[in-house]
Amino acid sequence: MSGEFNLIEKYFVGRQKQRKDVLLAAGDDCALVKAPEGLSVAISTDTLVAGTHFLADANPAWVAHKALASNISDLAAMGATPAWVSFALTMPSPDEAWLAPFCDAFFELADYFDIQLIGGDTTKGPLSLTLTVQGLVDPDKALRRDGAKVGDWVYVTGNLGDSKAGLDVILNPELRTKPCAEELEKRHYLSTPRVLAGQALLNLASSAIDISDGVISDIKHILKRSNVGVSIDVATLPVSNELLQFVETPAAAQQYALSSGEEYELCFTVPEQNKGSIDSALAHCGAKVTCIGQIRPQGTFELHCSGQAIDWSLSGYDHFK
Missing domain, CATH: 3.30.1330.10 (PurM-like, N-terminal domain)
Structure with missing residues (x-):
């Protein structure tokens, strides 16, 4: 150069x-x-x-x-x-x-x-x-993907889905007239790394991963490394009011929340005995935390809405598609 x-x-x-x-x-x-x-x-x-x-x-x-x-x-x-x-x-x-x-x-x-x-x-x-x-x-405390156990609870930080909506706006200028389009585009680029949250989880979480390819894809890395399965309640997925206005229906927002890549929120698992400590431990971290499901035996991967099974064919972000 x-x-x-x-x-x-x-x-x-x-x-x-x-x-x-x-x-x-x-x-x-x-x-x-x-x-x-x-x-x-x-x-x-x-x-x-x-x-x-x-x-x-x-x-x-x-x-x-x-x-x-x-x-x-x-x-x-x-x-x-x-x-x-x-x-x-x-x-x-x-x-x-x-x-x-x-x-x-x-x-x-x-x-x-x-x-x-x-x-x-x-x-x-x-x-x-x-x-x-x-x-x-500390190598003895570092959060990894291979520590989840059956019965652990699955959490995420922040809201999910905004980044995918922002990317839609970037790729399709016609969507700029939709509610909250400008704010969602901004959120696609300006994520907040959850450093304090990660540090607060060192003695509480059994596994963790950041959400770069969509929670529905990224949690599978934890499942594979930990030899477990998962059940996710889509009704609990945290979505912003801006996303709800943009996509217009709760079901669409939930699908965005599952498949949105480049969120850079954390997805982590917590043993039952530590569940009661999560809210207080992360209170100072500037990010809300939400329990979205529970770890199940290996081979299980189920989505439900408040107990009612749903069959959505979703995938996360793939760099080669």
Whole structure:
């Protein structure tokens, strides 16, 4: 990329305070960081591609928030505390009008979660963003996907379905006349990583995952790793008033809530003995929590509405469809 080093110096270097655990962040072949004794480093990498995860003409500040928030959400799902991020940016050509608002939003969110940019790369090509986030967590307490047991209760944070409705608006401009369309589009891009919730669950939840491909798809990862099944009451799914106005019927909102990808809320399971502690433990986290079902024996996957069985053919988000 022409002017690569000038762009790096102007937009990415010297934007943040140095964390005490960062020994070397920029100017060498590798960054050097130091993990506190007794903690493990949780690492996750995600790529966002123009045309797949966002439109090329989308608000660059919103794209920045979505890119970093979606990665931080992976740390939240394991109860990890965000620490460091590296970032590889591919652009067709240097575009400072795009980079300026992008970087302002990126570093605003990074600073909020005390996560430091420690390295990365820039190159020429189709617009895409690849981030590797790293956080710190006690390995003996980290939330995983393989701990759910029969009888555990299934919870989610926040509301579900708004992101899918927002994506519908983005892909079909005719929907912009529908109620709450503008707000739902904004919510698609501006999710809130549930870091505090993940940390609060470290001693309470038996398993957890973040909702990136839709709860109906993502919970199956827990079921597979834990060798269990599930029963979900769609009547309990938390949906916003804005989504209800947009789709017009409760059943449509429930289907959106099940299949909406890129929510970046948490889905987690809680043993019976810890159920009474959930509301108080997460009261300070800024996100409501809702029990939507219960873990059943392996091979069970049922949806019902207040006890009445329903047969909906739904799937979550698939990057290759």
